[in-house]
């Protein structure tokens with residue numbers, strides 16, 4: 489079902505998922521708030537992400553850190569010099585746009601990573617003019633995307649809002665390594681806010697100025713990159729890849745993990761590609777054809793990466809869209825921090841006796857983009873039912889179930905329904921609703937993606953049973969109240 493981003497935004501606001509921040513003052517471009525349903529969905533995503541990625545290794549942990557960081561962090565990481573975007577500027581009407589986006593919108597060709605001169609060349613070659621007033625676009629300039637902060641009473645800037653969560657685990661690495669018994673690989677995960685002064689925020693939460701990332705930094709011995717103890721468990725897994733060589737045909741190729749070794753990727757990297765794909769298929773339940781790994785070339789890769797695949801999901805109006813990335817950042821960051829902080833980042837790998845600066849494999853996920861994608865994939869306008877439906881996976885739906893009394897004017901029925909609701913609500917996210925006809929209540933539940941509705945009717949008073957209605961099939965199953973908790977447990981994991 490295709491709807492425009494504008495129509496989608498209206499739906500998401502009307503239901504309490506997502507809406508512009510500070511809206512009573514007209515909103516602020518690139519800032520969004522999550523309403524009561526959006527917040528539940530976000531928490532579910534974050535919890536499922538933790539459940540999956542922290543369990544990949546017993547030596548993976550989560551940390552929680554400050555969002556404002558010392559300016560030297562970003563001197564060391566390279567963000568002060570390299571975290572820049574190219575700006576196309578119309579000198580007549582003061583219109584600003586990211587130059588690569590302006591070119592992509594006009595030519596449908598990727599232009600990420602090109603120099604300002606190359607971008608200006610493409611703008612001229614393709615006769616691209618200002619989208620607002622049609623005047624000529626001037627020279628392409630650059631802008632650092634970080635937000636500097638003036639803290640305390642002094643006027644010197646000593647800090648920045650972090651533009652990625654990643655730097656926090658890097659500056660915490662040495663301490664955590666010591667605390668966690670000096671073992672490699674060590675994983676430090678962080679779910680938190682990142683801030684970027686995007687030139688042209690757009691498409692709802694897909695490009696914002698403040699957003700949430702879920703990132704896992706794996707510190708490992710670089711001499712072991714060609715191995716992974718569990719590689720055999722994924723060696724025959726078919727990975728949906730679009731390598732640089734596939735671009736001309738534009739077709740995703742399914743390659744086994746073994747075949748990717750021949751394409752020049754190390755086992756440690758491929759193992760994590762496979763686990764990421766498992767997360768998309770088994771946890772997020774993304775349809776296979778809507779997912780792909782997109783390999784970036786040298787000019788497109790982030791400045792800190794040696795290997796870089798984007799994780800992409802196909803969205804209704806936007807096509808394949810970057811959701812995250814698997815980044816082999818080498819020792820770029822730890823070496824940078826060693827140099828600027830004068831603190832040694834070298835550690836002893838006790839398993840081999842080698843002294844090394846660990847390399848980092850980063851699993852990076854934009855939380856807001858994933859929530860957008862989940863909602864986009866789930867959205868459906870069911871012609872037969874005449875209402876909107878969200879086919880959200882059971883573990884992600886803001887409410888897993890709802891309890892309805894068939895009628896609200898029969899106290900025996902409402903009391904029974906309330907007592908069932910109380911019992912279930914202690915285990916699952918659930919709500920109680922007795923207003924309007926039961927058909928209308930089913931429709932309201934469909935619209936916010938509730939997978940199961942439990943109805944207490946007149947027969948329930950006799951047979952101590954209720955009906956469970958399945959959102960997607962509308963099938964209703966009769967079940968004993970005493971079996972309800974077990975049944976819901978089974979359904980939650982289905």
Ligand code: GAP
Nearest residue numbers: 652654694695696699810811812852853854857
């Ligand atoms: N630590 C690596 C890193 O930050 P990135 O590709 O710049 O890499 C990772 O960002 C993810 O964060 C992206 O794939 C995307 O999902 C999300 N992201 C980046 N910029 C964003 C923005 N302006 N608005 C919403 N999400 C964004």
